[in-house]
Amino acid sequence: xxxLSDIWADWSGPRLRLAPRVEELAxxxxxxxxxxxMNVDENPSTPMRFSIRGIPTLLLFKGGQLVEQVVGLADKDxxxxxxxKHVA
Numbered sequence: 376x377x378x379l380s381d382i383w384a385d386w387s388g389p390r391l392r393l394a395p396r397v398e399e400l401a402x403x404x405x406x407x408x409x410x411x412x413m414n415v416d417e418n419p420s421t422p423m424r425f426s427i428r429g430i431p432t433l434l435l436f437k438g439g440q441l442v443e444q445v446v447g448l449a450d451k452d453x454x455x456x457x458x459x460k461h462v463a
Contacts, residue, residue, distance in 0.1 A: 376407070376408065376409055377407075377408045377409070377435060377436065377437045377442075377458070377461045377462060378408070378409040378410075378411065378435070378436045378437075379397070379400065379401075379408055379409070379410045379411070379433060379434070379435050379436075379458070380411050380412070380413055380433065380434040380435075380436070381393070381394070381397045381410070381411070381412045381413070381431060381433055382412075382413050382415060382421070382422070382425075382427055382430065382431060382432040382433070382434060383412060383413070383414060383415070383430060383431045384414060384415045384416050384430050385414070385416065386416075387430040387431055389430075389431055389447060389448050390430065390431040392448060393431045393433075393448055393449070396449075396450075396451045396454065397410060397412075397433070399451060400451070400454055400455070400458065403455070404458060404462065407462050407463075408458055408462060415427070415430060425441065425444070427446075428446070429446040429447055431446075431447065431448075432444065432445065432446050432447075433445040433449070433454070435457065435458070435461060437461050442461060443457050443460075443461070445457065
């Protein structure tokens with residue numbers, strides 16, 4: 376099952392606009408994609424591990440491997456196209 380991670384921080388203004396889209400995707404892909412969130416301030420080693428240079432960032436994992444990365448705001452249709460490539 377693919378897993379989408381929303382990488383965010385309290386101080387990021389754009390995350391407020393992206394969060395509702397991620398929640399909608401979680402509902403739309405319920406049972407087909409696992410969706411989670413991670414605050415970089417609470418997990419400071421993760422940004423370095425995945426070369427995250429901007430917040431918000433969405434990471435898509437499949438089979439335990441990072442397969443897609445989206446930095447900044449993205450519209451829901453673009454995110455759905457990305458997910459659809461990896462969902463059976």
